[in-house]
Amino acid sequence: MAASFSSSLLDASAISRGEALGIMARKVVEGYIVGEHRSPFRGFAIEFAQHREYTPGDDTRHIDWKVLGRSDRYYIKQYEQDTNFVAQLIVDASESMDYGSGAISKFQFAQNLAACLSYLILMQRDAVALEICSGAARSHFPRTDNLGKFRDLSALLANATASGPTTIGPALQDLAARSRSKGLVFVFSDFFSDEEAVQRGMQHLSFTGQEIVLFHIMDPAEMDFPFRGAHEFIGLEGEETIATSPEDIRKSYLDEVKNFRRRILEICERTDAHYVFVNTAEPLAEVLGAYLAFRHRTTAR
Numbered sequence: 001m002a003a004s005f006s007s008s009l010l011d012a013s014a015i016s017r018g019e020a021l022g023i024m025a026r027k028v029v030e031g032y033i034v035g036e037h038r039s040p041f042r043g044f045a046i047e048f049a050q051h052r053e054y055t056p057g058d059d060t061r062h063i064d065w066k067v068l069g070r071s072d073r074y075y076i077k078q079y080e081q082d083t084n085f086v087a088q089l090i091v092d093a094s095e096s097m098d099y100g101s102g103a104i105s106k107f108q109f110a111q112n113l114a115a116c117l118s119y120l121i122l123m124q125r126d127a128v129a130l131e132i133c134s135g136a137a138r139s140h141f142p143r144t145d146n147l148g149k150f151r152d153l154s155a156l157l158a159n160a161t162a163s164g165p166t167t168i169g170p171a172l173q174d175l176a177a178r179s180r181s182k183g184l185v186f187v188f189s190d191f192f193s194d195e196e197a198v199q200r201g202m203q204h205l206s207f208t209g210q211e212i213v214l215f216h217i218m219d220p221a222e223m224d225f226p227f228r229g230a231h232e233f234i235g236l237e238g239e240e241t242i243a244t245s246p247e248d249i250r251k252s253y254l255d256e257v258k259n260f261r262r263r264i265l266e267i268c269e270r271t272d273a274h275y276v277f278v279n280t281a282e283p284l285a286e287v288l289g290a291y292l293a294f295r296h297r298t299t300a301r
Contacts, residue, residue: 088179187214
């Protein structure tokens with residue numbers, strides 16, 4: 001289905017791929033309307049779950065007559081009830097996310113990716129909420145399952161600017177503290193943050209039953225360090241400015257980047273989260289399509 005309205009943040013190719021694959025919940029979720037995903041609550045839907053003893057007032061249509069014939073006791077068939085999921089999107093709008101060596105910054109890539117995921121989630125009648133973290137300041141878009149609200153959500157994303165320090169760790173902990181039902185949490189960040197705080201937040205979210213997906217966004221220059229000659233490197237979040245020759249520090253820098261990525265991946269493994277590495281030089285449609293294809297293969301219904 002084509003978008004009923006345009007958004008500067010939407011990628012038509014990414015939306016087309018996403019609609020074909022869909023976004024299913026990997027864990028049990030607790031929604032608030034009937035939808036596509038496994039719920040922890042028992043009802044009378046499609047897939048058989050268990051028996052329970054009949055009590056006066058139960059609908060006799062759900063009595064298991066075969067069990068009655070074998071045991072002379074009345075049992076009710078219960079089924080898994082399908083539900084929709086609520087996806088919480090957290091976008092890092094710290095100043096380090098404003099870096100970009102090419103046509104697009106890390107923050108712009110995060111804006112586009114979050115917008116496309118939000119649109120796809122709303123298209124399949126699931127719900128989405130958004131939080132943009134810029135230092136201590138946070139912008140919220142409340143939970144909605146109304147596709148007509150996408151214009152307002154997209155406008156909030158499009159008008160956001162990157163500034164201040166990274167505060168993803170505290171944002172995750174705050175979200176966990178106010179979570180009342182199981183759902184999905186998508187995080188878009190470079191994770192130049194307090195890694196212990198990030199891990200604490202993710203552990204808290206995992207304990208509450210959330211499914212967590214981390215999109216670790218980096219610029220190709222941050223990964224390859226292609227600089228030559230004398231350079232002055234400016235810290236974007238209050239760090240000192242360093243004047244040095246890139247050739248002198250390239251090996252140690254690349255080793256630290258490798259270790260940094262490994263540490264974030266290990267945090268994901270410890271909290272049963274999906275880790276998705278994002279190189280902003282890659283087309284958004286390929287990044288999102290590859291993740292959704294992976295999710296489609298590994299999500300058990």
